[in-house]
Amino acid sequence: MQTFPVRTARREQLLDITGQVAAALRDGPDEGVCIVFVPHTTAAVTINENADPSVVADMLAKTSRMVPRDEGYAHAEGNSDAHIKASLVGSSVTIPIAGGRLALGTWQGIYFCEFDGPRSRTVHVQVLGR
Numbered sequence: 001m002q003t004f005p006v007r008t009a010r011r012e013q014l015l016d017i018t019g020q021v022a023a024a025l026r027d028g029p030d031e032g033v034c035i036v037f038v039p040h041t042t043a044a045v046t047i048n049e050n051a052d053p054s055v056v057a058d059m060l061a062k063t064s065r066m067v068p069r070d071e072g073y074a075h076a077e078g079n080s081d082a083h084i085k086a087s088l089v090g091s092s093v094t095i096p097i098a099g100g101r102l103a104l105g106t107w108q109g110i111y112f113c114e115f116d117g118p119r120s121r122t123v124h125v126q127v128l129g130r
């Protein structure tokens with residue numbers, strides 16, 4: 001397994017980590033799968049459009065309306081919205097590897113999703129195949 005650090009700058013932020021994930025495929029298999037895993041409870045990972053930055057802005061704005069920051073949550077740490085968003089988005093994505101490269105669509109990028117930053121974070125990448 002390979003690991004790389006992510007430093008977020010705001011409480012909520014989507015960071016394009018496609019390049020860091022692709023770098024983990026060096027000397028890897030021609031065919032297989034790449035698993036990207038975020039080992040945090042208030043951050044997540046997803047795949048979405050990396051061409052128009054307004055897509056990312058809309059995703060953050062909508063998730064904030066769906067899960068308000070203060071809504072009488074029980075969790076005393078005060079970041080229940082971040083925990084809920086992390087579970088809604090998910091802690092891993094799996095990408096096929098074809099010809100030694102990530103088989104992402106033309107407009108797809110891999111995004112680290114920060115919901116309780118700014119923080120120093122970690123991303124794990126597991127590459128499987130032949």
Ligand code: ZN
Nearest residue numbers: 075077079080
């Ligand atoms: Zn918490």
